[in-house]
Amino acid sequence: MGIANKPIVEYEDGFRLENLDLPARPWGPMYVSGLIILLVIATCIYLVNNSSVAPASFLSETIIILLMMAVIFMYKLMQEKPVNWFTPDIIFMSIFVVFHFGYIILYAFGMVAYDEEVFWAPSKVHKAVLFSLYCLVLFLLGYEFAGSRRKESNLGFLPSIPQVPLAISAILIVGSFIMFWIPFLRGGFGALTTQYNSLINLGNRFSAVSLNIAAVGFALYCASSVLLFHKALYGITKYIIIVFVTGILITGDRGGFIYLASIPFVAYYYFQRKIKIISTVAIVLLLFFVMAVVGVARTLIILNVTEMYKTYQTSEAGGKTNAVVHSLAEFGASIKTVVIAMDLVPSHNDYWKGKSYLYSVQYVMPNILPGATRVAGASTSPAVWLTETIFGSIAETWGRGGSIAMEAYVNFGCILGAMTFLALGWMYRILYEKVLTRPNLFNITLFLGAISALVYWIRQTSILFTRTFVWALIVAYLVNRFFCNQEPSGADYETS
Numbered sequence: 001m002g003i004a005n006k007p008i009v010e011y012e013d014g015f016r017l018e019n020l021d022l023p024a025r026p027w028g029p030m031y032v033s034g035l036i037i038l039l040v041i042a043t044c045i046y047l048v049n050n051s052s053v054a055p056a057s058f059l060s061e062t063i064i065i066l067l068m069m070a071v072i073f074m075y076k077l078m079q080e081k082p083v084n085w086f087t088p089d090i091i092f093m094s095i096f097v098v099f100h101f102g103y104i105i106l107y108a109f110g111m112v113a114y115d116e117e118v119f120w121a122p123s124k125v126h127k128a129v130l131f132s133l134y135c136l137v138l139f140l141l142g143y144e145f146a147g148s149r150r151k152e153s154n155l156g157f158l159p160s161i162p163q164v165p166l167a168i169s170a171i172l173i174v175g176s177f178i179m180f181w182i183p184f185l186r187g188g189f190g191a192l193t194t195q196y197n198s199l200i201n202l203g204n205r206f207s208a209v210s211l212n213i214a215a216v217g218f219a220l221y222c223a224s225s226v227l228l229f230h231k232a233l234y235g236i237t238k239y240i241i242i243v244f245v246t247g248i249l250i251t252g253d254r255g256g257f258i259y260l261a262s263i264p265f266v267a268y269y270y271f272q273r274k275i276k277i278i279s280t281v282a283i284v285l286l287l288f289f290v291m292a293v294v295g296v297a298r299t300l301i302i303l304n305v306t307e308m309y310k311t312y313q314t315s316e317a318g319g320k321t322n323a324v325v326h327s328l329a330e331f332g333a334s335i336k337t338v339v340i341a342m343d344l345v346p347s348h349n350d351y352w353k354g355k356s357y358l359y360s361v362q363y364v365m366p367n368i369l370p371g372a373t374r375v376a377g378a379s380t381s382p383a384v385w386l387t388e389t390i391f392g393s394i395a396e397t398w399g400r401g402g403s404i405a406m407e408a409y410v411n412f413g414c415i416l417g418a419m420t421f422l423a424l425g426w427m428y429r430i431l432y433e434k435v436l437t438r439p440n441l442f443n444i445t446l447f448l449g450a451i452s453a454l455v456y457w458i459r460q461t462s463i464l465f466t467r468t469f470v471w472a473l474i475v476a477y478l479v480n481r482f483f484c485n486q487e488p489s490g491a492d493y494e495t496s
Contacts, residue, residue, distance in 0.1 A: 005274045007082075008158065008230050015230055017156035020270055021084035023436040027144045031075040038064050038071070039137050042130055050126040053119055058108035061129050065101050068137070069093070085277060086269050088428040089143040091262075091451065093136060095458050100132040100405060102332020112329045117400070118336040120390070121343035128338040134418040135405045142425030147433065156439050158227055164483040165441060166224040170237050172217030172475075177244050179210035209366045211256050212464065214244065215452045216445075216471045218260060220479065222267035223444035232267035254291050259456040259464075263448050270435070271444075285324055292323035292330075334459055337406040340386055345410055349389075352411045356382050360466035381461045382410045402461040428454065441484055445476035 007020035042064045049057055072093060076083055106112040119125055218241060225234040233241070241264055249257040269275050345351060359381070383402030384394055391397045408417035431450055434443045449472025457465040 007269075007271055007274060008226075010230075015158040017158060017271070017436065017439045019082050020156075020274075021082060021087065021436055022080060023156075023433055025079070025147050027147060028075055031071065032141060032144060034071040034075075035068065035137050035140060038068055039133060042133050046126055046130045051123060053114075053122045053125060055108050055110050057126075058104050058129070061126070061133075062101075062105045062108040064133070065097065065105065068133075069097065072140070084270075085274075085280075086266060088432050088451065088454070089140050089425065091266070092139055092143075092425075092428070092454060092458070095455055096132075096136050096139075096404075098328065099331050099334040099459050100136075100338070100403065101129070101335070102328040103335060104129060104332065106325060106329050106332065111325060115333055115336070118333050118339065120336060120340050124339045124342040125335075128335055128342055131342075131409060131414055131418065132335065132338060132405045134414075135408060135421045138418050139421040139425035142422035143429045144425075146426040146429035156436055158230070159440055159484075161224065161227045161441055161484045163228065165220060165479050166228060166235075166237075168479060168483075169217050169221035169224055172213055173221060173237060173240055173244070176210040176214035176217055177240060179213070180207050180244070180248070182207070182210075211248075211259060212366070212467055212471060214260055215263065215468050216449055216475050218263040219445045219448035219452070219472055220441075220475060222263060222271070222448055223441050223476075226267070226271040226439070226444060227441060230271070232270070232272040233264055238264075249290065249294060252294055254294060255456060255459060259452055262455045263452050266451055267444075267448055271439075288327040289323040292327040331459070334401055334403050337383070337386060337400060337403040338409060340390055340400075341382070341406045341410050344386070344389060346413070351413055352382070354411050356407055356411055357462055357466075360462040363463045363467050364470045366467075381463050382407045383461050386410075401459055404458050404461075407461050440480070442476045442480040445479075446472050448472075449476075 004019070008015050008017055009019050042061060045060045045064070049060070072090065076085060076090075103112060103115065103118060107114075107118075221237055221241070222232050226232055228234070245257055245261045245264075248260065380388075381402065383399060383406075386402075386406070387397065387400045388394055391400065405417075408420050411417060412420065428450070431443075431447045435447045450469055453465040453468035453472075456468070
């Protein structure tokens with residue numbers, strides 16, 4: 001394991017984050033031109049082919065999607081070293097493609113059957129794919145253009161901090177861990193291991209809030225660990241984190257697993273050791289397999305890994321479909337929320353005009369006791385609204401989830417909805433550049449919390465994004481303000 005894989009470099013005067021990425025990279029004209037050209041081609045294809053729902057009709061869009069990913073990959077290969085392969089734009093693109101195009105790609109190649117919910121409104125499917133492409137490209141463009149706006153050129157000095165932030169993070173993590181398992185303690189493990197609905201209905205308010213607290217605790221812990229020990233995961237707390245995220249997965253909460261696991265993964269890559277691409281691919285394929293098993297088995301059995309796998313093997317999915325393909329098809333079917341939204345708005349419902357984003361601010365204050373901080377029914381997320389409008393009461397059916405693209409469309413329509421992704425990409429580039437140039441407790445904690453929030457939002461709505469982002473911001477500010485003196489002196493930024 002060579003020095004080349006270690007992002008943090010030790011000098012006589014301290015440690016610096018200088019082997020992760022180059023700050024303030026200028027935007028790449030060829031890269032930007034490539035994305036725009038592909039988007040123009042995709043638009044032209046839509047104009048001449050927007051009605052057929054045969055698999056072959058989606059081959060052109062599939063090729064465009066794959067070419068966009070290839071353009072990004074080649075752009076990274078040509079960049080001056082060091083190169084970070086897990087920048088926010090790559091993270092966003094990877095997860096966005098899985099959840100919005102996964103099913104369409106498989107369908108185009110005849111690997112999955114016709115899904116009636118994805119094709120709820122057949123005339124809207126190609127439009128939904130094109131809109132989602134615009135959202136993706138505009139995020140990438142906003143991210144790319146924001147980089148050259150950063151003028152700081154220091155070497156990423158890592159300041160010293162006291163042990164207090166690490167202790168606070170441990171309290172948050174242990175507290176959230178206990179909160180998460182309250183439903184099991186109240187209902188009894190015996191019943192809950194065979195009744196997934198019992199877990200959902202019993203104490204889920206505490207479990208939901210516990211994940212938000214855990215996200216902030218994880219981010220603060222990783223930031224503290226990096227600055228104290230120059231490792232993203234240090235001490236006994238890392239074992240609690242491993243048990244925590246594993247427990248979340250085997251209870252069937254795949255979204256919660258991705259939401260929390262993204263923090264230690266990104267922190268490890270950014271501050272401890274760069275993980276090779278081939279290793280990452282292997283990890284992703286393994287997780288796809290595990291999530292296929294969990295997704296199929298969780299309605300019958302949870303917390304018993306052996307029985308969950310046996311249940312999957314005897315299921316229709318386990319007998320007929322490759323587990324990785326099954327997961328990609330299931331996750332990628334999220335495009336249906338965009339399709340259904342386009343069928344409902346504006347023909348049957350008005351645009352929300354930003355209301356869902358305003359509603360999400362209410363959720364910054366947790367509503368553990370119903371009605372204590374919010375009026376029940378005063379606001380509804382687009383995901384719940386969509387499910388109940390089409391499929392009936394959420395109490396009598398399963399949620400169809402949400403989509404960051406669907407929410408943008410419901411609020412502002414195609415043009416303005418897609419334009420919001422420019423601002424989002426711009427914001428994440430600024431957060432990233434702050435970490436590269438000033439990797440202090442505040443910047444690292446906020447960045448890790450923001451990444452976790454973004455990862456979750458891609459498949460959901462902005463409710464938990466806003467809560468996680470604001471909580472991470474508040475905790476990072478207060479801990480930094482009262483327990484740390486983190487701003488390095490001017491000498492610390494001088495070139496050695």
